[in-house]
Amino acid sequence: MIPQERGITRVVRHARRARARMGRVTIPEERGIPRVTRHARRARARMGRVTISEERGIPRVTRHARRARARMGRVTTEVTTQRMEIFGHRGAAGLLPENTLPGFRRAAELGCSGVECDVWAVDGELAVIHDATVDRTTNGHGSLDELGVAGLRELDAGGAPVPLAEDLLPLLAEYPALLWNVELKDVVAAGLLRRRVVDWPAGVVARMLVSSFLPDALAPWVGAGLPVALCVDKVTPKGLSRAQSLGCAAVHMALGRLRPEVVARVRNAGMAVRVFTVNDEAICRRLAAIGVQGVFTDRPDLLVGNV
Numbered sequence: 001m002i003p004q005e006r007g008i009t010r011v012v013r014h015a016r017r018a019r020a021r022m023g024r025v026t027i028p029e030e031r032g033i034p035r036v037t038r039h040a041r042r043a044r045a046r047m048g049r050v051t052i053s054e055e056r057g058i059p060r061v062t063r064h065a066r067r068a069r070a071r072m073g074r075v076t077t078e079v080t081t082q083r084m085e086i087f088g089h090r091g092a093a094g095l096l097p098e099n100t101l102p103g104f105r106r107a108a109e110l111g112c113s114g115v116e117c118d119v120w121a122v123d124g125e126l127a128v129i130h131d132a133t134v135d136r137t138t139n140g141h142g143s144l145d146e147l148g149v150a151g152l153r154e155l156d157a158g159g160a161p162v163p164l165a166e167d168l169l170p171l172l173a174e175y176p177a178l179l180w181n182v183e184l185k186d187v188v189a190a191g192l193l194r195r196r197v198v199d200w201p202a203g204v205v206a207r208m209l210v211s212s213f214l215p216d217a218l219a220p221w222v223g224a225g226l227p228v229a230l231c232v233d234k235v236t237p238k239g240l241s242r243a244q245s246l247g248c249a250a251v252h253m254a255l256g257r258l259r260p261e262v263v264a265r266v267r268n269a270g271m272a273v274r275v276f277t278v279n280d281e282a283i284c285r286r287l288a289a290i291g292v293q294g295v296f297t298d299r300p301d302l303l304v305g306n307v
Helices: 010-022 035-047 060-072 101-110 144-153 165-174 187-199 215-221 237-245 260-268 281-289
Strands: 085-089 114-122 125-128 179-184 208-212 228-232 250-254 272-276 294-297
Touching: 085 101, 085 179, 085 272, 101 114, 101 165, 114 144, 114 165, 114 187, 125 144, 125 165, 125 187, 165 179, 165 187, 179 187, 187 208, 187 215, 208 215, 208 250, 215 228, 228 237, 237 250, 250 260, 260 272, 281 294
Parallel strands: 085 114, 085 294, 114 179, 179 208, 208 228, 228 250, 250 272, 272 294
Antiparallel strands: 114 125
């Protein structure tokens, strides 16, 4: 038996009839409830599994993230309120030449949580440069292997020389809260860095984070006591499994492939999410709302203190 339906809007009549036929669920009176909320409530009632707090007034990206996490049935619907980590990407690459000491100092002076740099193994040293060649970022030409450390030190990387990893140590000592993300660009650099940190100041090493797109470069760091992160353009089941097997503390992923359900999947696997490269305050706020822990930015002047 269905209650008298005269005067009831069509959508409510249909919902009441469906509930009566199913004989299973009861949904509160829906008159006046926004359409998106009604649909969410009906889906939850049919699934009989999840409950999401009242969603009216919640930004769209947050609603989608909460629903995705609830569908997965594994994560909390609460969004973290911790302070977003802001890493200066290659120093402050949008303000000063990338991977140079002036760029790293600018990021520190602006109040970044940390700085990120790229390292290659060259002649038994850790050269701080992104590419395998020097053409894009210096006044020279050729590959790192061809030039060697001596050749690299003679080049101009935009008003400053190409630094070695050790050259950052005084700056990191000067800023005792500054985190240091070292991204390994080749496998040889992984073993070299592992040997070098033994002689570096303990206070600096304690703030290090090692990352790489190369799983084999992270393998030597398993059980080494420092947090490691796998860098990916897109999170795949295989990639997520590999990150777990390496004991990664985080996954660093590209902004263009990011979706709320992917963030939830990584966090459910016990790892933090950091995103590259983010230069917009509004985007950074949306990322924080779906549980992203940190971002890498070329423009720390736009983000630090605003998110």
